[in-house]
Amino acid sequence: MRALLVAACRDLVGLVVPVACAGCGWRDVTWCPTCAQTLCGAAVRRDHGAGRLDLLDGRTLLPVWAPAVFVGPVRHAVSAWKDGGRSDLDRPFTAATRRTGAAVAAHLPDATRAGHLPVLVVAVPSTAAARRRRGRAPVDVLAAAVTAGLRDGGVPAVRAGALRRSAGPDLAGLGARARGAALGGRVRAHRAARLRGRRVVLVDDVLTTGATLAACHAALTAAGASVLGGVALAATPAPSGRSPLGSSVRSSARGPGHAEDE
Template identity: 50%
Template sequence: MARLGDLVVPLACAGCGARGVVLCPGCRALLGDPWRCERGAPRLDRTDGLPPLPVWALAALRGPVHGLVVAWKDGGRRDVDAALAASMLAAGETLAVALREVTCRVDVVPVPSSPRSTLRRGCVPVVGLAAALSAGLRASGVGARPDARVLRRRLGVRDQAGLGRDARGHNLAGALVARPTESDVPVLVVDDVLTTGATLAAVHDTLARAGRSVLGAVVLAATPLAPGTLAPAFPSCPGT
């Protein structure tokens, strides 16, 4: 049946378009070891003198990776879920080395999609990434629990796609709500991409107001760092 379907709509790599595969080995290899990328996101800069929220990415958001993310999020390519989950699981195993220096437990919180996007896609793709990252962390000794109930978006919030730097910040102002809790377990946030940093900044602020300590965030891909920009050394202790 799958081969018959390929005759109608040929199977192609979600990243580069190579025929006959869901995700070719070359594109899969682009999702590698996590690297610190927050210095490429201007909206994560703090005004209180503290360093920006630590963010780790598996790839640079360019070329085939950009195509892969778009196909996965908005092109209906649910067939790449397993490959992306495998990469995120491996990232969790790597990041556990740094996390074990500061905590033995963590809640892994996916960034919620807007209600309109969830209805259009039929799911929240990043929830699967959070589950896979949690599995990787647990495999390497960190007690991780994915929890998609911690955050939700209010109705009437636009999707961030296509919005500029300032518009992204205004769009998310007051749009996120954190579930009340007395938990003292720190949070690791998961999202699909990091561009301006407006989304993660809003998430960080919302969780902080709810009394949650945020260790950092993990994304599939991030805007490449500008030439000459040095990323923080890895591994390093996440900060608040």
């Protein structure tokens, strides 16, 4: 009976406010099974494709894991989630980042396990204007899921609002160098004295050039913290057009409304 009632309510809401998959536009579902598969991949290192994290000697500033590539349905859905009010995507997005957090736990030093201070999970900060416009800070939702995932993997972890970001230009559409310049001096540690000696995992929604994570890394290390790595929901394709594992990152048209990202 309860299932029938829930289904009836969903149908009624669909008549008043039409629902469509945020990834492909398929009607009457918020996130269709085909698009859902784009977030089911393994947690993969994506930092090698982010120019601002490249140390130019074969190393990167910090390892960053993400389960998806920011193309096609994922790109459409993340944009709708961040700026289109699609908080109904919280559930699939947090499920993906929680799984990633659990996978990342296996790569963290043994010192992060029981008997030591918990790892601090720090979301990349939004500006106050962005929070007002969106009504929330979406990355905070992902950070809570990563925290749960690290705990699933045996790493004690707690959320920490350790960073603040002052107003500045919109980063959308800017290249790596321009993003770095736009963020210069705008990310700072909050209550820096409490960060000294602590281990941190950063969380972002999308890894692009790595400029934001690099700015966060600088602020945290200046406060005496050690940044172990980062987690993102998705990452833009590497410059070669191929993922770090060598598989194609171009999306395929596998269902209603699916199209390759251009």
